[in-house]
Amino acid sequence: MLGLSTRRVLGCRHQFLVGALSIPRPAAAGLSRHHFPLFDTIRSRKYATNSSEAPVESKPRQSILSRLSPKSGNVSSFRKIAALAKPEKKPLLMAVGLLVVSSSVFMSVPMTVGKLIDFFSSTNPQFPLGLSIWQTSSILLVAFTLGAAANGGRAWLMRMAGQRIVARLRERTYAAALKQEVEFVEKGEGDVLSRLSVDTSIVGESVTQNLSDGLRAVVMSSVGLGAMFYLSPKLSTIRPRAYLLHTDLNLAMLMMVVVPPVSLGAVVYGRYLKKLANQTQEAVGEMTKVATESLSALRTVQAYNAYEQERLKFHDRIEHVLSLAKREATASSAFFAGTGWSGNVTFLCLLGYGGSLVSRGEISVGDLTSLLLYTIYVGNGLSMLSTFFSSIMRGIGSGQRIFDLLDRDPVIRSDTGVAISPDRRGLLKFENIQFEYPSRKGVEVLKNFELEVAVGESVAIVGKSGGGKSSIHSLLLRYYDPVQGKITFDGQDIREFSLESWRSVIGVVPQDPILFTGTIASNIAYGNTEATREQIEQAARDANCEFVWGMPQGFDTPIGRLSLSGGQRQRLAIARALLKKPALLALDEATSSLDATSEHRVNDAIDKILRNRNTTCLFVAHRLSTIARAERIVVLEDGRIVETGTYYQLVSRADSRFRALMAAQLNAAAGERITLDSVMKDEVIEEEEKPDPESEAKP
Numbered sequence: 076m077l078g079l080s081t082r083r084v085l086g087c088r089h090q091f092l093v094g095a096l097s098i099p100r101p102a103a104a105g106l107s108r109h110h111f112p113l114f115d116t117i118r119s120r121k122y123a124t125n126s127s128e129a130p131v132e133s134k135p136r137q138s139i140l141s142r143l144s145p146k147s148g149n150v151s152s153f154r155k156i157a158a159l160a161k162p163e164k165k166p167l168l169m170a171v172g173l174l175v176v177s178s179s180v181f182m183s184v185p186m187t188v189g190k191l192i193d194f195f196s197s198t199n200p201q202f203p204l205g206l207s208i209w210q211t212s213s214i215l216l217v218a219f220t221l222g223a224a225a226n227g228g229r230a231w232l233m234r235m236a237g238q239r240i241v242a243r244l245r246e247r248t249y250a251a252a253l254k255q256e257v258e259f260v261e262k263g264e265g266d267v268l269s270r271l272s273v274d275t276s277i278v279g280e281s282v283t284q285n286l287s288d289g290l291r292a293v294v295m296s297s298v299g300l301g302a303m304f305y306l307s308p309k310l311s312t313i314r315p316r317a318y319l320l321h322t323d324l325n326l327a328m329l330m331m332v333v334v335p336p337v338s339l340g341a342v343v344y345g346r347y348l349k350k351l352a353n354q355t356q357e358a359v360g361e362m363t364k365v366a367t368e369s370l371s372a373l374r375t376v377q378a379y380n381a382y383e384q385e386r387l388k389f390h391d392r393i394e395h396v397l398s399l400a401k402r403e404a405t406a407s408s409a410f411f412a413g414t415g416w417s418g419n420v421t422f423l424c425l426l427g428y429g430g431s432l433v434s435r436g437e438i439s440v441g442d443l444t445s446l447l448l449y450t451i452y453v454g455n456g457l458s459m460l461s462t463f464f465s466s467i468m469r470g471i472g473s474g475q476r477i478f479d480l481l482d483r484d485p486v487i488r489s490d491t492g493v494a495i496s497p498d499r500r501g502l503l504k505f506e507n508i509q510f511e512y513p514s515r516k517g518v519e520v521l522k523n524f525e526l527e528v529a530v531g532e533s534v535a536i537v538g539k540s541g542g543g544k545s546s547i548h549s550l551l552l553r554y555y556d557p558v559q560g561k562i563t564f565d566g567q568d569i570r571e572f573s574l575e576s577w578r579s580v581i582g583v584v585p586q587d588p589i590l591f592t593g594t595i596a597s598n599i600a601y602g603n604t605e606a607t608r609e610q611i612e613q614a615a616r617d618a619n620c621e622f623v624w625g626m627p628q629g630f631d632t633p634i635g636r637l638s639l640s641g642g643q644r645q646r647l648a649i650a651r652a653l654l655k656k657p658a659l660l661a662l663d664e665a666t667s668s669l670d671a672t673s674e675h676r677v678n679d680a681i682d683k684i685l686r687n688r689n690t691t692c693l694f695v696a697h698r699l700s701t702i703a704r705a706e707r708i709v710v711l712e713d714g715r716i717v718e719t720g721t722y723y724q725l726v727s728r729a730d731s732r733f734r735a736l737m738a739a740q741l742n743a744a745a746g747e748r749i750t751l752d753s754v755m756k757d758e759v760i761e762e763e764e765k766p767d768p769e770s771e772a773k774p
């Protein structure tokens with residue numbers, strides 16, 4: 076086993092070589108890094124300094140002991156990362172086997188070069204075993220070909236194993252993100268995205284590429300050092316043993332000068348790099364969030380000519396990422412310049428000393444060449460090990476971020492509770508609900524909210540904007556749970572039902588329905604993959620989606636997120652909800668005004684639902700024409716129900732809050748004082764008498 080300090084010292088020698096020779100990157104020369112192990116260090120070092128692709132989470136500084144403790148995050152994260160490689164055991168073991176083959180060939184190169192130099196410089200050249208030059212060349216050629224093939228195989232196996240790990244990790248991370256409560260993901264969307272894309276790649280690289288490089292570094296260092304020791308005794312045949320000791324002592328002394336600062340530097344640098352990489356990853360997450368937000372709202376950005384504003388916002392985040400990259404670049408250049416310099420000096424001393432031995436005829440040129448080449452190899456290997464250390468630290472940082480998400484229990488759990496039968500019907504009851512948003516603690520949105528909705532009943536919730544109407548739907552769908560009180564369905568607390576089965580009995584029509592890239596049919600059948608075309612068409616018919624039949628490709632028409640009108644989107648959303656044959660329908664009426672035709676078609680669709688006595692309907696309504704259709708209206712004010720009754724009961728009371736609310740809305744919309752009675756009468760009558768403009772297209 077090699078002494079750690081010895082390895083580190085030799086590692087510095089290699090640093091110098093790389094710095095001194097200014098070797099170009101293999102990729103730039105169109106060559107694979109696997110053909111040129113010396114280049115590996117350069118590349119991995121560059122990779123290690125590429126902060127823009129690094130991980131998150133600033134953890135408080137830990138002592139080395141605590142870092143090694145089994146309880147520490149690093150160790151457990153490392154174990155989890157290693158566990159990821161388990162399914163890839165077979166290819167990874169094969170890769171290790173190939174690594175042994177390629178390294179054996181590769182490590183024989185210095186010895187061969189030395190022998191060849193001695194052979195060509197001798198007066199009576201003799202190949203071992205009496206082989207001819209052609210036979211020797213053929214053997215070498217076969218060996219190099221085998222080595223190259225093994226190296227290629229190793230690289231392929233490692234890369235593919237890494238990619239499979241990344242793919243699995245991404246799937247698991249994505250699934251974990253989808254199961255979190257909406258607030259967690261909505262607040263940190265960019266962060267989830269960067270965990271999905273960048274962190275998973277870094278972890279994948281850590282368990283495969285970095286591990287492969289690390290193994291290779293161990294082989295290079297240990298075999299190289301072994302070869303150096305093998306070559307050293309030969310020197311004693313030229314000089315007495317005391318001289319050999321003297322040689323070794325000088326070598327050891329040289330090492331001792333360089334080892335302590337370099338070792339310390341490697342540890343400090345590795346830890347600093349991990350901390351910086353974590354910060355960088357957080358900054359990249361912020362940057363992604365800004366970009367995602369503005370790109371998904373491109374229409375608004377363009378409508379308000381806010382390119383500059385958005386560009387500047389993004390610029391600020393980029394600057395932050397850049398400043399972290401600068402700190403990382405400074406640290407890595409200082410570290411590698413320092414180790415490179417000390418390595419160069421050490422190597423030059425060795426060369427000078429060995430050269431003087433050659434000039435005195437005490438060792439052969441071939442042996443010195445082999446010795447120096449092995450020194451380079453060992454240095455290269457040790458340098459790779461220090462890069463491996465910092466890369467692993469980065470992998471651990473990224474792993475922590477991913478495992479934080481994978482291990483996170485959503486506040487609202489999806490794996491508990493009993494399944495509710497889709498045919499179950501019963502009273503829906505909100506009992507003394509108290510609610511505030513977790514992100515806005517202390518601001519009560521609902522206070523002592525009490526409401527009962529009978530089976531098949533339709534209730535419209537009305538109230539001022541921001542009064543908490545949509546929050547009632549959020550609680551019903553269990554995006555959030557109340558702070559106090561409970562919602563029961565058929566006498567059972569809805570928290571006792573499994574989340575998935577509970578949501579499957581609710582049809583939702585949000586204010587601004589979201590369509591997904593796909594066809595009209597796939598959008599109606601969203602979340603309901605088993606629906607037949609007949610069922611989809613029936614749901615579309617019930618939701619007054621006649622426009623679909625008028626489209627050239629009908630239900631197979633491809634649509635994007637916003638490629639339909641507001642009214643069409645709303646009707647498609649109604650069809651989507653109806654397809655579920657829900658026990659409960661939560662409809663949030665669009666606040667944006669639809670044109671008269673669309674409004675009529677939407678209301679007509681809602682009417683059909685309300686007539687269905689099998690579906691309980693709780694809808695948030697704004698327009699009189701919709702509100703009037705409900706069997707009961709509840710008026711919400713300051714998070715409480717202040718009034719309840721049928722439409723006619725409420726409008727017939729001169730001092731009703733409902734009348735005041737509607738009058739205020741109408742006056743605000745019309746910009747003048749008008750009488751509520753006339754408008755309400757007109758609106759409802761108008762609705763009932765309005766001809767059906769799309770009925771001709773109706774199938």
Ligand SMILES: Nc1ncnc2c1ncn2[C@@H]1O[C@H](COP(=O)(O)OP(=O)(O)OP(=O)(O)O)[C@@H](O)[C@H]1O
Pocket residue numbers: 512514515520538539540541542543544545546547
């Ligand atoms: N995710 C959220 N986090 C924090 N506060 C929120 C969140 N969503 C809504 N709120 C706040 O809760 C209150 C009630 O909002 P809610 O959307 O339920 O009102 P609303 O009556 O449906 O309004 P509108 O009629 O305008 O749609 C508002 O003050 C709103 O700012």
